Amino acid sequence: MTVITQDYKITWEKLPDDYKLPDDPVDNINQPALAAALTESLLLARKIPANALTTTNYGICATVNNKIVIKAPDWAFIAKINVNREEVIRSYTPQLQGDIPVIVMEFVSDTQETEYSIKATYPPGKWFFYERILKVPNYIIFEPESGSIETYRLQNTQEYILQEPDANQRYWIPEINLFLGVSEGTRENHTGKWLRWWDEQGNLLFWATELAEQERQRAERLAAQLRAAGIQPQD
Numbered sequence: 663m664t665v666i667t668q669d670y671k672i673t674w675e676k677l678p679d680d681y682k683l684p685d686d687p688v689d690n691i692n693q694p695a696l697a698a699a700l701t702e703s704l705l706l707a708r709k710i711p712a713n714a715l716t717t718t719n720y721g722i723c724a725t726v727n728n729k730i731v732i733k734a735p736d737w738a739f740i741a742k743i744n745v746n747r748e749e750v751i752r753s754y755t756p757q758l759q760g761d762i763p764v765i766v767m768e769f770v771s772d773t774q775e776t777e778y779s780i781k782a783t784y785p786p787g788k789w790f791f792y793e794r795i796l797k798v799p800n801y802i803i804f805e806p807e808s809g810s811i812e813t814y815r816l817q818n819t820q821e822y823i824l825q826e827p828d829a830n831q832r833y834w835i836p837e838i839n840l841f842l843g844v845s846e847g848t849r850e851n852h853t854g855k856w857l858r859w860w861d862e863q864g865n866l867l868f869w870a871t872e873l874a875e876q877e878r879q880r881a882e883r884l885a886a887q888l889r890a891a892g893i894q895p896q897d
Contacts, residue, residue: 670726670727670794670795671726671727671728672724672725672726672795673724673725673726673728674724674725674755674756674757674758675723675725675755675758676755676758676759677721677723677730677732677752677753677755681730683721683732683752683753684721684732684734692769692806692852692854693719693736693769693771694718694719695849695850695852696736696737696769696804696806696856696857697718697719697736697737697767697769698718699849699856699857699858699869700716700737700767700857700859701716701718701737702869702870703858703859703867703868703869704716704859704867706867706868706869706870706873707859707861707867707868709838709840709859709867711741711742713742713743713744713760714739714740714741714742714743715739715740715743715747715750715754715760716737716738716739716740717735717737717738717740717754718736718737719734719735719736720734720735720738720753720754721733721734721752721753721754722734722735722738722753722754722755722756722763722766722796723753723754723755724755724756724791724795724796726784726786726795727784729784729785731784731785731786731791731795732753733788733791733792735763735766735767735768735788735792736767736768736769737765737766737767737769738763738765738766738767739763739764739765739838740754740756740760740761740762740763740764741761741764741837741838742760742761743759743760743761744759744760745759745760756796762796762797762798762799763796763798764798764799764800764835764837764838765798765799765800765801765802765835765837765838766792766796766798766800766801766802767801767802767803767804767857768788768801768802768803768804769804769805769806770803770804770805770806771806776788777789777803778803780793782794789801789822793816793820793821793822794820797816797820798816799815799816799837800813800814800815800816800835800837801813801814801815801816801822802814802842802857804844804857806854806855806856807854807855808855809844809846809854809855811833811842811843811844811857812824813825813827813833813842827843828841830843830860830864831843831844832860839861839862840859840860840861840862840867841859841860841861841862841864842857842858842859842860843857843858843860844856844857844858845858845866847869849869849871
């Protein structure tokens with residue numbers, strides 16, 4: 663499948679099986695935890711359909727002017743793939759293997775600001791690739807240390823426009839019917855700012871540890887009520 667955009671010929675082709683993928687390490691130890699937390703709460707809330715795909719530092723591909731381009735966002739959500747999951751183990755080509763990602767996220771951890779690169783020459787910058795080539799509806803840039811979040815949405819001008827948060831400092835993501843925001847929390851022995859999901863009613867989508875703690879508290883309350891009624895709870 664080929665699309666001509668301005669002076670760019672975009673072709674959606676399967677990555678050759680012998681293509682050597684970049685093997686760059688993640689920028690810091692907290693990035694995998696941030697990504698895992700986003701996916702886990704969606705899974706527990708049953709917000710990830712069977713044919714959806716969430717990715718972490720995983721190659722998303724396009725061929726631009728006959729040259730393969732691969733970018734690996736720190737986290738991405740693809741609403742539907744139309745091939746077996748075995749076919750996207752190494753990389754993913756939108757349009758050919760499924761939908762364009764509805765969200766890509768980058769977690770800022772250096773001073774190079776590659777997340778903002780609009781470089782159009784080969785290899786194109788991340789911003790240019792997400793905005794002009796893939797046309798991803800939502801681009802999130804998150805700075806974990808400060809907790810600052812920038813949410814950009816693709817408008818009719820086909821350019822990213824910075825969005826303003828609502829009164830709760832959250833951003834509505836219509837493609838998945840959830841709010842995205844930032845909250846202080848502790849996970850994997852790290853206390854800091856985390857990206858979190860809220861549903862339409864403003865309910866937080868919990869992590870597994872939070873659900874387990876809620877269950878423990880419920881059990882303790884029940885045990886206390888039984889003891890108050892003169893009944894010794896069973897262990």
